[in-house]
Amino acid sequence: MSKLFSSVEIATLALRRIGNLPTSESAPEGEDLRVTLEIMDLVLAELAGTNRVFSQIGVSLPLTLVAGKTSYLLKDALKTLYPKAGLLNPVSIWVNNAAGRQYEIPIVTRDVWERWRYGNEIGAPEMVYIDREPNPTLFLFPAPRADDPSLWFLEMVYQEQAPNVAPAGVASSVPEAQAHSLRQAWQLWLVKRLAYEIGSGPVETLPGQRLAPLKREADETFARLEARDNEADNLPPIQQAWEPGHFGQGPLVLDYFKRLT
Secondary structure, three states, X not given: OOOOOOHHHHHHHHHHHOOOOOOOOOOOOHHHHHHHHHHHHHHHHHHHHHOOOHHHEOXXXXXXXXXXXXXXXXXXXXXXXXXXXXXEEEEEEEEEEOOOOEEEEOEOOHHHHHHHOOOOOEOOOOEEEEOOOOOOEEEEEOEOOOOOOOOEEEEEEEEEOOOOOOOOOOOOOOOOOOOOOOOHHHXXXXXXXXXXXXXXOOOOEOOHHHHHHHHHHHHHHHHHHHHHOOOOOOOOOOXXXXXXXXXXXXXXXXXXXXXHO
């Protein structure tokens, strides 16, 4: 298996890439390393905030619903199950009850939520809105009835926040190595992206003819990873099949999905 580098090792490779650390030296200057780790923390946060990072999607989180209750501060509601890194983006929400009923409900935007929230607020849950605060609150519509004998709960699939890889301690201390949470395939992209970021001023100010290839290589690597190292399945494509002599008239693969439901 390919090596999973630590945050410090990734930062060191990025510094070498911009010529800040020759091979004759085994470790970078402390402040250069600290700045590079701070930039890495920002890059990872941006990646998580703008992309579906599958390595940061944890196990489903169960949330027991309370009759008549329509809002849940997730950090308080999940208690010890709340991820250490924090929650970022919801992926899917499933409703379950003790009677065996299970179904997925939509995660709606604020404007949709505002149009519906003052309707009948009691009944089987139909939608959720989750705000964008650092500690998010989940708003449920409608809430289970008080006289409903079934126990209702949500199963939430969530993308976690990027881990904190920024250095702690005073400026002169040696930063500790942290896990960056990406798969091995993404490490070279992180090195390239970091090299571009720190080479554009924070650590070195490289000339444009050196910066441009760094950015291009990082962008090209990211595009390949996004296309290939992503979540995949082996389901047939939802498209019309081709049959010799019957182009455009073949049977649809949709019957496969009908058998699944």
